[in-house]
Amino acid sequence: TAKLSPEKLLCQLRDRVNVTMIQGSDGPFGTSEWQQYLPGKSLSETVGHLGRCAVVSSAGSLKSSHLGQEIDSHDAVLRFNGAPIKGFQDDVGQKTTIRLVNSQLVTVEEKQFLREALYNTGILIVWDPAPYHAEIHEWYRKPDYNFFESYKAYRRTHPEQPFYILNPKMQWQLWDILQENSLEHIQPNPPSSGMLGIVIMMTLCDEVDVYEFLPSKRQTDICHYYQKFHDHACTMGAYHPLLFEKNLVKHMNQGTDEDIYTHGKATLPGFRKARC
Ligand code: NCC
DSSP: OOOSOHHHHHHHHHHHOOOOBOOTTSGGGOSHHHHHHSOSSOHHHHHOOEEEEEEEOOBGGGTTOOOHHHHHTSSEEEEETTOOOTTOHHHHOSOOSEEEEEHHHHHHTHHHHHHOGGGGSSEEEEEOOOOTTOOHHHHHHSOSSOOHHHHHHHHHHOTTSOEEEBOTHHHHHHHHHHHHTOSSOOOSOOOOHHHHHHHHHHHHEEEEEEESSSOOTTOOSBOBTTOOOBOTHHHHOSSSOHHHHHHHHHHHOOSOHHHHHHHOEEEEEOGGGOOO
16 A cells, blocks of 8 residues: 555654754753653663664564564564563563553553563653644643653652653654555544554664564464454554555565464564665
């Protein structure tokens, strides 16, 4: 369904999607109070130059995949939301370099978020669904979930752990490219954490292996590898434009169809490799 060649698409993503974290220079975050909370170093300074990276979706099809060792062999691993490792190492590995969480989790599940050891490993990044191409000020006044107090509370108890707020502009820059490359009209809802995480890793790494985002032969209606909850929408999407995200990743995949089928693995080049 994608209209651009994979190479051109990669260049569009590289040039039009600004992957940045909120900094003091971003309008309402310029106060001395926010200066104490926002990390001093940029994300790329914190992680350094990364070679091979893995993005681990939370899909039920990871169950019994035995992909753990392969996932851990990467220089960096990105995971999502409350996806656990304990008890699932054989299938999902145990390395966590970055954990991308949505603002709903940080707000609605605040108690667990502030308490559970799961979140204390690696670098945290939180994102919030912003209004379409809204200015930072507008979004700051009316975030989808008001996670700012919970963010501050976490920073106070874990001041040494890098914890970033994703600049909300990114989600709509990415959504525009999804829409331009789809034949159907897409509901204007932000991309899933999965797609945001993939693009974040494409900015940091030479190569990105994405696990069970494009479902393997283990495809199942079980939503997560860590829960017994069935919902077809988890894989195909309802609120998030998941199906379109998956088409885009399939289009850019540099690996084989066999790798998708047996390992649920798609391989994407990092933006550094793009020749535009
Ligand atoms: O389920 P979730 O996503 O945490 O999954 C992370 C990412 O993995 C990919 N995925 C997941 C399941 C599946 N069967 N196939 C997949 O491809 C998706 O790319 C997904 O983004 C989210 O995107 O943040 C989401 O978060 C949950 C929930 O808020 C968190 O898990 C915290 O509890 C949302 N579920 C609900 O609100 C009920 C989900 O819609 C999106």
